[in-house]
Amino acid sequence: MESPYQPTKAKILKIIPETPNIKTFVLKPEDSLEFKAGQFIQLTVPGLGEAPFTPSSSPYEKEKIEVTVMKVGSVTSVLHSLKEEDTIGIRGPYGKEYPLSDFEEKETLIVGGGVGLAPLRSLFLALAKNIERYKKVLFCYGAKTPEDIVYKGAVLKNWQDLHPEKIHFRITVDKADGEWKGKVGLVTTTLDNLEEEIEDIQKSPVIVCGPPIMMKFTTFKLLDLGYRPPNIFLSMEKNMSCGIGKCGHCQTGKYLVCRDGPVLTYDKIKDIPTIWD
């Protein structure tokens, strides 16, 4: 009997070090695995455990799938110790995708903090591929120090050169080093003078991903600026085991984050106690 809990194999084609504690794994799943931007997968190290990740590669990339992993817990530590050519387990995709068609003709704001850039990269690449459908994309990103900027080459240069007429960037670091010539300040400061970029805040969608504290203060600032709760898309990080709505681990208020998320709009979660913890 086919088990919905059973991973299939994926080979690690390449490992790209991004920052001192973040690596990107380029994987080739044995059985093809196609996801939509916003959905997540489970990576498994047999005998050691499993952890959920939103892929960081473009959903249009069919041959391989990239996952950017920060070393934070036991599974991610083991992942960091793996080598190219090793095999791991993968299953998915699970959860709901971003409603990209709702973003068409609109000015889309993306706000990322730290490793929260990983899932946003997948969304960004999906938007950039069909940029003619969107009015504008403003990409705001903050990292602790210049060293902690994930996909540094892309963020600081390649992506900026893609469609400079339609895609704009605001990048900041909490603490500069000698080399850094850009902005210094928390990611929320990238939202100052937002009206210079976004004309119609009332109707615009915004997608936020980062550490809980960053998501909290960013959301509050967005509300102050006039963003509407149903237009604020938040990536929820919750404990998961099954990923398919059975095991109960990700239950949050009346939602199962693996089934109804992992991205939920603020209007849905605003009254759930301890939502930012």
Add this chain to the structure above:
Amino acid sequence: MGEYFASNFTSSSEEKIILGAKTCDLESLRILDSVYANGDFKDPFYIEERGNIILISSDCTRAQDTCFCSLLDLTPYPKEGFDLNLSLVEGGFVLEVGSEKGKKIVEENKELMEEAGEEQLSQREKRRQDVLNEVKEINKDFDSERSFREVIKDSFNSPVWEEAVEKCVDCGGCNHICPTCRCFLLFDEKGKKGFSRTSLWDACLYTGFARVAAGANPRIKLSQRFANRLLCKFGFFPENLGLDACTGCGRCISVCIGKIDMREVVRDLRVKV
């Protein structure tokens, strides 16, 4: 690094009979079915196992101090969800058919049965009412116009939870014994040839249940986890299914080494929320 060789989830194709299940047990299957056998992803092992079960339930013949099905508008005798139901009467049982499966069993075993008469049926009715009254009497101090669901819905920040957990030792017994608690954890079991994937029951009372890898925990306090158990049963499930995930079986009361009685907790919530 190890590899997977097989899934350790098994289900047998053998038929099993569950005999003597009570209303509270049958009701809990509605919750489990709604989780494992529904939604975009289904659990094929559960579905197969469940399909192979013949459910022969029975009326309760007496109530315990911990029983409270009447508070949840259930009766100590099953009305649905069984293949066959047994009601004890003088000289034998009244057998009621509840499904096609049950009907078949009756037809195949006709020689063991005879038609129940007026007398048996009225005796069944009387015994049923007697036990129902017994349950109501046991729970008269807990009965209220305001349902569990209504009282618990918005209670997360009530101080009552803090008081309630003074005697709780976080053992998870109430979760594990609960017939509707459905939470589990996937894990890999080491075998001779590699690893196989299996699962074990989990409990939301445990500290790490909702903790994420980076360490954040939305229910770091015991009182929050304790509240979550009841919020799940009377909040999450009603919102998703229109059903309470509590059947009044009272097992969480008998199992608790801290002698915590959820009926008392709900009574306190009624007063203090």
